[in-house]
Amino acid sequence: MQRILIIGGGYAGFYAARGLARRLRPGEAEVTVIDPRPYLTYQPFLPEVAAGSVEARHAAVSLRRHLPHTRLLPGWVTEIDHARRQVRVRPLDGPEFRLGYDVVVVTAGAVTRTHPVPGIAEQAIGLKHVEEAVAIRDRILTAFDRAAALPPGPTRRRLLTVTFVGGGFSGVEGFGEVLSLATALLRSYPTLTLADLSFHLVEATGRILPEVTERPGRWVVRELEKRGARVHLDTTVVSALDGHVVLSTGEEFDSELIVWTAGNGPNPVVHRHTDLPVNGRGLVVVRPDLRVGTEEQPVPDAWAAGDDAAVPDLASALPGALTTPNAQHAFRQGKLLARNIIATLRGRQPRRYLHHSLGSIATLGLGRGIFQYRRLVLTGPPAWLLHRGYHVLAVPSWERKVRVAAIWLAALFFGRDIVSLTAVTQPRAAFVTGDEPPAVTKLPLEPS
Structure with missing residues (x-):
């Protein structure tokens, strides 16, 4: 049985793991995902979470619920030693340990620069x-x-x-x-x-x-x-x-x-702690079919996609162009990863990644947005509605689609929820202080 290790549970890693779980035959391979968070963050919803238009939990997709046949390890990969086919893992609890694999998929994503x-x-x-x-x-x-x-x-x-x-x-x-x-x-x-x-x-x-x-x-x-x-x-x-x-x-x-x-910066494990080939920007060098390496020097049993990979953009006329690090590419690359890994396991040739952009769309607040596809530009409510329609369809799982649509529908009638829950960051404060107000510095008495 092949041991497939996926580093990172973001878009590319999540869709790769889900695609493998659906396509692998019983006993063909074991899939393990390592990520410190037990959920996929649907990042296009974060601005609306910050504005109270989307419930925070609805922008997160549970890995355990939607990857039931995948082994999940909560923690960080701190080193990739592909020559030995093993990684060093720092779990949430306990000492670091080494984990072996046969095939590695690097989808660790990027970090805030x-x-x-x-x-x-x-x-x-x-x-x-x-x-x-x-x-x-x-x-x-x-x-x-x-x-x-x-x-x-x-x-x-x-x-x-x-x-x-x-x-x-x-x-x-x-x-x-x-x-x-x-x-x-x-x-x-x-x-x-x-x-x-x-x-x-x-x-x-x-x-x-x-x-x-x-x-x-x-x-x-x-x-x-x-x-x-x-x-x-x-x-x-x-x-x-x-x-x-x-x-x-x-x-x-x-x-x-x-x-x-x-902007985003390179993931530290990819940038500094791996023997896989990395370009000057700290991204894993991959071929158009998402296998690590170049046409002249391929790296066997190694794949990468998403924000930490330098994926050639075959849809661009510019030589050497790379795909934009965004959700639109990452989840499509994740799906192709699953198909290509299955193909190589069964002796077939993998397909190259080619995706023509569907355009750029952004929300600017309730009823405001902008969308551009080539020369077509929409602004205001039409672009905002298009943004909501696209992302409610794109968020993984029907359960999340229904929950998000229900929140938006309720907001039409009742408006935003404006309750702050800052106190949850210190849940024991009321218990410890007995709800006594915090002490204040006494001001000196003014002269009469």
Whole structure:
């Protein structure tokens, strides 16, 4: 029996494992998936989770429920030694151990790319995982509760200032959705007005949304600014110490929430801890059929796909072009991985990966969006409806599709749920303190 090891349970890994489970004959192979999280995160829903339009659990797909015939190991792969056909595993509990395999599938994905900006590591939060999206939503709601009880001034202004760093799809969608949430919240906080909100989107290049052409990108900037936001192009964050944001343009302001979405970086295990071939960007070198290696130097029994793989883009006219690291490619590559591994096990030739883009689509808040397919551009409600229709069909499992559609339907009649659950991060606080209010520093008495 062949031992197939899949490193990572994201899009590519999940669909590869599911495809193998459906196609393998009894006793033909054993499939193991290693991932620290017991679920697949449907990342296109994270901006809407941050805005309260999608329930957090509905953006996560249980691996155990949908991969019932697959062995799941919770933990991290810290080294891939393909020469010996083994990996080093760091489990959630217990010491590290080595695990052997016959075929390895590297779908570890990418990690959030950070820069050595003072204060970012201490103050910022990403938007790549469900818990980050939930934290963003709860911090916005908590900030409104606190600001509503304060008089106008620096503290209230800081609480209602939000900064997103990075103008790619993740940053723009998250920014647009959180801005939509904040403006909607004003109806429930009569002491606050639109003038109290301060939203900043910072992008180091001269345009946002590089996946669309320049004209639709400019439209998005105008749309966000029309809603009261500030878009800083050709600008970087110089410092964010203690939440005090300093931009390269010289502008400074205090921000309660800083969200870092400035691109992805290579996965450490792929970039530094493997003997598989890796390119200059830290991605596994793969052939068009997703086998690791090149046409001249193939690596037997090794496959890779998704955000950690340099997959040749056969649909592009540019020589040497690679597929864009997004969900659209990752889940299709995962499906092809399963078919190609089965084919090689049974002595057949694998197929090459070829996918023509279905276009680019982004949500910018309730009723707002943008879609581009070649020269066709849709904006506003049509693009937003298309975004929702596409992703409710794309999220894995009918159970998740129904749950997400039900949440959206309920929101049409009852609006957003605006309850913050920040307290769940400290569930024992009330038990320990007996719900006593926190101590405050006593101010000196003013002279009479």
